[in-house]
Amino acid sequence: MDILKVRSLSKSFGPIKAVSSVDMDIKQGSITALIGPNGAGKTTTFNMITGFMKPDAGRVFFAGKDITAWPAYRVARLGLVRTFQRLEVFKEMSVLDNVKIASLGISMQGLMRSMFRPPSYVREESKALEISVNALVDVGLKDSMHKPAGLLTFGQLRLLEIARVLATGASMMLLDEPAAGLNSVEVEGFATLMKDIRARGITIFLIDHDMKLVMDISDMVIVLDQGVRIASGRPEEVRTEPRVIEAYLGA
Numbered sequence: 001m002d003i004l005k006v007r008s009l010s011k012s013f014g015p016i017k018a019v020s021s022v023d024m025d026i027k028q029g030s031i032t033a034l035i036g037p038n039g040a041g042k043t044t045t046f047n048m049i050t051g052f053m054k055p056d057a058g059r060v061f062f063a064g065k066d067i068t069a070w071p072a073y074r075v076a077r078l079g080l081v082r083t084f085q086r087l088e089v090f091k092e093m094s095v096l097d098n099v100k101i102a103s104l105g106i107s108m109q110g111l112m113r114s115m116f117r118p119p120s121y122v123r124e125e126s127k128a129l130e131i132s133v134n135a136l137v138d139v140g141l142k143d144s145m146h147k148p149a150g151l152l153t154f155g156q157l158r159l160l161e162i163a164r165v166l167a168t169g170a171s172m173m174l175l176d177e178p179a180a181g182l183n184s185v186e187v188e189g190f191a192t193l194m195k196d197i198r199a200r201g202i203t204i205f206l207i208d209h210d211m212k213l214v215m216d217i218s219d220m221v222i223v224l225d226q227g228v229r230i231a232s233g234r235p236e237e238v239r240t241e242p243r244v245i246e247a248y249l250g251a
């Protein structure tokens with residue numbers, strides 16, 4: 001079953017056609033990589049799918065619902081959660097609290113309730129604690145959970161980012177360059193983590209420039225170049241496509 005369908009998605013910035021009439025079908029429980037040279041329109045595509053940017057045209061369907069131009073918080077509530085190309089963590093807060101915030105969902109209402117602490121909030125908070133600890137166990141950060149996030153290594157911060165998505169209970173995660181800056185040992189660990197998450201039925205859609213990683217973990221690869229989808233298919237099919245080789249050599 002396709003959990004995500006994108007039809008004729010388009011976005012321009014002035015004269016730049018960042019994304020041009022892109023179609024995508026993503027199977028539930030798969031790992032799909034979105035690749036392409038710098039400026040190909042990958043992040044813009046993620047922004048439109050997750051409600052951070054309104055498309056000029058086209059539609060996005062997630063879990064059978066037309067979510068086109070829904071606000072990001074509603075998309076996330078439906079189970080489609082993304083990370084950003086730039087790491088965003090609260091450095092002074094503990095690793096655990098960073099995850100708990102994601103699990104509870106940050107909203108004004110949430111902040112008010114956390115101050116007045118009605119019984120329903122206390123229940124939610126203890127549930128969030130359990131979920132967050134589990135997410136940290138999953139990514140291998142349990143031993144660091146009481147440290148301030150600012151003390152984590154770069155590689156650990158990348159894992160914290162994944163833990164935060166897991167703690168939201170997402171059924172599909174969109175990861176924008178989640179392995180950027182990792183060393184080769186960390187990349188191997190990351191690949192294993194992605195496969196573990198897939199084994200639970202969670203759908204993964206990730207942008208990455210590390211071709212070895214992409215070829216290793218992906219069930220499907222979609223290639224963008226200058227806003228246009230120039231190829232899509234299994235990794236071994238896509239890597240030999242002349243248009244893909246040309247796009248990479250040209251870049």
Ligand SMILES: Nc1ncnc2c1ncn2[C@@H]1O[C@H](COP(=O)(O)OP(=O)(O)OP(=O)(O)O)[C@@H](O)[C@H]1O
Nearest residue numbers: 013016018036037038039040041042043044045085
């Ligand atoms: N908010 C914006 N305003 C104007 N132009 C933008 C904006 N966001 C992206 N662009 C332009 O749209 C094009 C696609 O950018 P995008 O960030 O989607 O590329 P990308 O594939 O994610 O690249 P990278 O691999 O470098 O992250 C680029 O030409 C970029 O300069």
Ligand SMILES: [Mg+2]
Nearest residue numbers: 042043044085
């Ligand atoms: Mg990008």
